Amino acid sequence: MWCRSLACLFKVPCQLSGSARHRSPWLPRGRGTIPAAVARCHHTAPESLKCAWQLHGDHLELRYANTLMRFDFVWLRDHCRSASCYNAKTNQRSLDTASVDLGIKPKAVRVDEARPDGHVTRYGLEWLVKNSYEGQKQQVMHPRIFWNAEIYRQAQVPSVDCRSFLETDEGLKEFLQNFLLYGIAFVENVAPTKEDTEILAERISLIRETIYGRMWYFTSDFSRGDTAYTKLALDRHTDTTYFQEPCGIQVFHCLKHEGTGGRTLLVDGFYAAEQVLRQAPEQFELLTKVPLKHEYVENVGDCHNHMIGVGPVLNVYPWNNELYLIRYNNYDRAVINTVPYDVVHRWYAAHRTLTAELRRPENELWVKLKPGKALFIDNWRVLHGREAFTGYRQLCGCYLTRDDVLNTARVLGLQA
Numbered sequence: 001m002w003c004r005s006l007a008c009l010f011k012v013p014c015q016l017s018g019s020a021r022h023r024s025p026w027l028p029r030g031r032g033t034i035p036a037a038v039a040r041c042h043h044t045a046p047e048s049l050k051c052a053w054q055l056h057g058d059h060l061e062l063r064y065a066n067t068l069m070r071f072d073f074v075w076l077r078d079h080c081r082s083a084s085c086y087n088a089k090t091n092q093r094s095l096d097t098a099s100v101d102l103g104i105k106p107k108a109v110r111v112d113e114a115r116p117d118g119h120v121t122r123y124g125l126e127w128l129v130k131n132s133y134e135g136q137k138q139q140v141m142h143p144r145i146f147w148n149a150e151i152y153r154q155a156q157v158p159s160v161d162c163r164s165f166l167e168t169d170e171g172l173k174e175f176l177q178n179f180l181l182y183g184i185a186f187v188e189n190v191a192p193t194k195e196d197t198e199i200l201a202e203r204i205s206l207i208r209e210t211i212y213g214r215m216w217y218f219t220s221d222f223s224r225g226d227t228a229y230t231k232l233a234l235d236r237h238t239d240t241t242y243f244q245e246p247c248g249i250q251v252f253h254c255l256k257h258e259g260t261g262g263r264t265l266l267v268d269g270f271y272a273a274e275q276v277l278r279q280a281p282e283q284f285e286l287l288t289k290v291p292l293k294h295e296y297v298e299n300v301g302d303c304h305n306h307m308i309g310v311g312p313v314l315n316v317y318p319w320n321n322e323l324y325l326i327r328y329n330n331y332d333r334a335v336i337n338t339v340p341y342d343v344v345h346r347w348y349a350a351h352r353t354l355t356a357e358l359r360r361p362e363n364e365l366w367v368k369l370k371p372g373k374a375l376f377i378d379n380w381r382v383l384h385g386r387e388a389f390t391g392y393r394q395l396c397g398c399y400l401t402r403d404d405v406l407n408t409a410r411v412l413g414l415q416a
């Protein structure tokens, strides 16, 4: 109904690309245009959709849909969607932003009742709310359900059947929706081979090849210089913390286990971090600010590797404080030499608070992986570990590139 738009008239020097198109169909002092300085308008619309704006010296203030927004003039010019500034076929900017005068200012502003008709620096009001800083601040990028063992069990998240996952969009979508909400998801009735696990992985993403290979197979033979290749217990952790960009998703499929123990532990790192934020916001903040190194040094057989990744334990989007990555691996954490002594002490206290939350028994979800049931873990969110075991145990799996999993989800219409 209220597809109104805001139009800004910029005086663009003629030598700029597409400048002529920026001569608006309405002229600065023409009829129907409110001179910029007086700038204010109201319409008979539902209260929440009333629009008011004011042009200040260095920004435009707009109130719409219960949101007070402030727009920088260069930002406005930069986001012009006219044909000469933006290619709607490729969804790419054509405007050379570096050629915009940093002192640019609209000569006039007005609100139109019509839909944007593809010319001038005109923005749908809904588009502005959605894309303004203030609008983004009110939203989450990734809708999620943080969980402890009880919450996860109560939710009774179903495993998706392998055939439906591979052959139908609905099956795939259901799987991805579970994965996005909880950071873990299972596929059932998978043939227990490495090849079949690879087919699953390729359904949602590209496989991320690493120093461990593309599809890996592992057992307790210490073929690599890492505790994963033993029978020992592994406390909760995320993997590849020693990469500048830790692997996004980890896939596990247990192909065989003749013995005892070996259950898998899963803990929602964001649930734990959220508890830290509630109890001790200053500790949460420290964990988001202090950069640390994680390191993988391997010299076993022919394998010689030295990886270093740098970043804080908790990573949040700065505009809304939303968590997007937890880097937590006490085995692989390197010498701390990036933090002065007084900060380091406070950091240890904060790390302790987080660890206590991660270790609460009620936050632990224990599952026994069995042949046929593949587990996908969001390695940026959910920590995994394992119980010590006896006997022969063989796991296969791979890492996935995160962007490509999210890409698949978005193409299916999910918010990711």
Ligand SMILES: C[N+](C)(C)CCCC[C@H](N)C(=O)O
Binding pocket: 212, 216, 218, 226, 227, 228, 237, 238, 239, 240, 241, 329, 331, 332
């Ligand atoms: C999964 N796979 C067995 C291939 C590798 C294990 C890597 C273990 C390493 N400590 C880390 O946490 O990153």
Ligand SMILES: O=C(O)CCC(=O)C(=O)O
Binding pocket: 228, 234, 239, 264, 384, 385, 386, 395
């Ligand atoms: O053996 C397991 O269940 C998991 C080991 C592990 O943490 C890993 O491979 O990343």
Ligand SMILES: [Fe+2]
Binding pocket: 228, 237, 238, 239, 384
């Ligand atoms: Fe691991």
